[in-house]
Amino acid sequence: MRVESTGKLLRIFIGEDDRYEGKPLFEVIVKRIRELGIAGATVIRGIEGYGAGSVIHKLSLLDLSADLPIVIEIVDSEEKILSIIPEIERLIEKSGGGALITLEKVEVIRYSPGKG
Template sequence: MKCETAVLVRIFIGENDRYEGKPLYKYMTELCRERGVAGVTVFRGILGYGKSSVVHEQRLLKLSSDLPIVIEVIDCEEKINEVLPELSKLVDSGLITLERVKVIRYN
């Protein structure tokens, strides 16, 4: 990544979301890597809710709770503009946000 100002994409989905039988967060990460995107990080939330207002939380005795997942994708604006349409098509129910960020260091 050779830009001082980048774009940070945040994609909010559920842990149970799938694409072609694979966890959606994993599919998106692999897609971004194949497209040469500078970086992707996936976070698993312990509590959250979205449009439906259904609270999803981690419970000790519950095996599947569809916890919130946040995928952060960062790169120069041009690269994000290339991959964003593909990522957007994969999100049936969820939220995608964009923000400009200043890159301090990328080694």
């Protein structure tokens, strides 16, 4: 199915070690927005990066845990994306972790489930 429309892309930049009630924050966010009926989300694990604290986090063979960068990308209509931002901010605040949240306009070319 081909669907052409405009929407919003919400990006959340957090750390791999960020936790919410003992669970990885990225998993909690994805589960919660799925419950809220959001069209889709993807979690991307970075190999190197830094944020507001200017501490570089990168993967090294000697490190068991490098608190690598995590980016959660969420796409849906502007109305739905704007409605979930307060919930995402609440989860981040309760986790005590730092975050960067960005929002941009996107053109959706195709949105359809796969055969599996």
